[in-house]
Amino acid sequence: MKAALTLLATLALAAGEGVGHNQVLNFPTGDNTANFVRFEPDFEELSAFSVCAWLRKTTSDETRYWFSYAVSGSDNEIILGENDASTVIFYIRNSKLSTDAGAWPINVWTHVCATWDASTGAVIFVNGEVAASEEGFKAGTTITAGGSLVLGQEQDSVGGRFDASQSYQGDVYNVNMWNYALSEEEVDFLFSSGRCGYDETEDDPLIPYAVIFGQEPQGNAQFVDGSCMDLEDPSVGKVLRFPPQSDANTRNYIQFTADFGVDVLDGMSVCTWYFKSFSDDGRYVISYAISGDDNAFILGESGNGFLGIWVRRDKFETDVVLDQQTWYHICATWSSESGISAYVDGELVGSAAKGIDDTIPSGGVMTIGQEQDSLGGNFDVNQAFAGSIYNMNFFNGALNEEEVAAIYAEGTFCEMIPEQFWTDERVAISYKTISNMVVSGNAVFESGEESWRHGAMHCAKVDIDSDGHNDECWQIQEGKRIKDKSSVGNVIVMDLETAQAACFATQTCRALSCEQKDDGLKCEMKSSFNRVKKSGKHTSYTYVC
Secondary structure: OHHHHOOHHHHHHHOOOOOOOOEEEEEOOOOOOOOEEEEOOOOOOEOEEEEEEEEEEOOOOOOEEEEEEEEOOEEEEEEEEEOOOOOOEEEEOOEEEEOOOOOOOOOOOEEEEEEEEOOOEEEEEEOOEEEEEEEOOOOOOOEOOOOEEEEOOOOOEOOEOOOHHHEOOEEEEEEEEEOOOOOHHHHHHHHHOOOOOOOOOOOOOOEOHHHHHOOOOEOOOEEEEOOEOOOOOOOOOOEEEEOOHHHOOOOOEEEEEOOOOOOEEOEEEEEEEEEEOOOOOOOEEEEEEEOOEEEEEEEEEOOOOOEEEEEOOEEEEOOOOOOOOOEEEEEEEEEOOOEEEEEEOOEEEEEEOOOOOOOEEOOOEEEEOOOOOEOOEOOOHHHOOOEEEEEEEEEOOOOOHHHHHHHHHHHOOOEOOOHHHHHOOOEEEOHHHHHOOOOEOOOEEEOOHHHHOOOOOOOOOOOOOOOOOOHHHEEEEEEEEEOOOOEEEEEEEOOHHHHHHHHHHOOOOOEEEEEEEOOEEEEEEEOOOOOEEEEEEEEEEEEOO
16 A cells, blocks of 8 residues: 555646646747746757647737747757747748748647658648648658757757747747657647646657656746646536436426525626537436526526526527537627627527516525426426536626636636636526435435546546455456556556556556566556557556456
């Protein structure tokens, strides 16, 4: 047990709470040569590499650079940044590849990857898509080792001669560098995993973000807390799942008395991640009823199959049809002055002057998963919700477009509600509160492997607990490596028994792929093991009990 406990920090890192997690490297506004991170990376001469990062710039002008690697005789060995406004520029030894204008917007988290291979060429990816490429780019050359890597400035000599007008201003997060050119599939997976989610590549990074986080920022550059979810929150990673359409019934729901913090509402909003597993129409995910009005507030899909919102029996129906088996971020807002608005994935999809001059009393019955035809009941099985929700929060006022976009956070599933909503006391009923409620019927809160089956990201950390572990339950697969994209993280240990106990302790790890390294046995922990490939270096183990 003691050996397993020593792995807590490693396991927490695998789940996203490790070195550098949610620590954003911020470069403040204002032209300045004093703000940077500089160090000498330890790698051999490279004939291929990739650099990826999440970026949010705060400048709109041109000629700004956030990544600069310089060596003696070549201060432009590798540069990443912006040459013309809103472009992404990629330099290797003074030769450049650039995207079209508009690829890199201001004040928006953007995922950027640059890959190069001396035998094939260079590619720039923006948000998982190829934005520019050139075959044969700097063919036959190599990247010299022993140079200086600077973030936040562009070097005109090794380690210095910065130009304030070229200084990067904004945020940088999760910068990683690999010693090979990532494939399109790997880049897409990195982007799709989200800024706060999990990702993996064929091989570990040459320079992981943990190394960058270990450097000392200069000037007013600093690492600051990001907006990824608080991993101490017990609701993180808990998806509320309702049985599919074939098993839908009126017993599956959560119900509670809704306290919005005020006696009467003249505006409210609800935002949630939403995943449906039904093909018919007229099913509802939220129903708020008060005495004398069982349709005080409803969110769901109308009898015509469109996303709809009801306020005091006033109905607004969008023209949006949501697909099955797909996660969407939905926000419904209402104001007695302006009416009802609907947002899907951060974008306004419709609004109408409905619910004008109405108010909604607090203290009614909120039901998640059913539609009330009387206060607290009279459900219809044909209207029962089938699917999953995550991170549903209610707000005591109508959110505007900018606030909805901030909550959506470019589709980052594991993003928390921004701090400002809490300090301004805008959150009336939080998902943390909902996740602590009693669930009726066959509805269930689930996380880990169970929630992944519905495409949900794994946001929560894991605890060490090896009770019940049976070391006779492991099956061996010699010369095999499990390639499922279901990583629970890595462990480096001195013996196989410790690795197996650590895997079991996560409660989601089902398999290990291990190889011997100089510093110990390195094992990749996996939650599933459907894809297995031959490997001369790996032995895999699956837990079958």
